[in-house]
Amino acid sequence: MLAIERANQSGQPVVLYKCQLQGILCGMHVEGTASAISAHLRSHDTTGPNSISTICTWGGCSKTLKKGSLTRHLLTHLGIKARCSVCGVVKCRRDLVRAHIKSSELCHSATADNVDGPGGYVFVPLVGPLPMTSDFYDVLTHHSG
Numbered sequence: 001m002l003a004i005e006r007a008n009q010s011g012q013p014v015v016l017y018k019c020q021l022q023g024i025l026c027g028m029h030v031e032g033t034a035s036a037i038s039a040h041l042r043s044h045d046t047t048g049p050n051s052i053s054t055i056c057t058w059g060g061c062s063k064t065l066k067k068g069s070l071t072r073h074l075l076t077h078l079g080i081k082a083r084c085s086v087c088g089v090v091k092c093r094r095d096l097v098r099a100h101i102k103s104s105e106l107c108h109s110a111t112a113d114n115v116d117g118p119g120g121y122v123f124v125p126l127v128g129p130l131p132m133t134s135d136f137y138d139v140l141t142h143h144s145g
Contacts, residue, residue: 003031015122016121022057048067072093082094082112084110090115
């Protein structure tokens with residue numbers, strides 16, 4: 001399910017990032033989560049064994065890394081970090097915050113919350129149906145895109 005559809009169903013906003021993979025420009029936006037980025041990478045045909053080498057082409061990056069690390073690497077391009085819900089410590093990766101939570105007596109019941117990157121766009125779902133008055137339709141047809 002696309003992030004916008006999920007947001008509309010849940011009523012909760014999502015933060016989206018424009019895909020910057022070079023080569024096949026898709027023009028899509030992807031939610032800043034590991035699962036959403038992994039799914040998006042599959043649409044770019046970046047599948048295969050996690051152990052083979054690949055080159056990151058996000059925004060002109062040319063770093064060589066294992067395919068299995070590409071999703072985590074893209075999260076760094078997006079500037080997405082994780083924060084401990086109890087003490088507020090911020091780390092560059094979710095697994096590092098989970099390790100902090102596991103090792104900290106104070107934070108043992110905490111969660112690792114996402115910290116959105118600076119280039120994201122907040123999509124806020126509409127509440128209720130769109131008004132289809134002629135004035136509103138005119139705005140949609142002349143100002144969209």
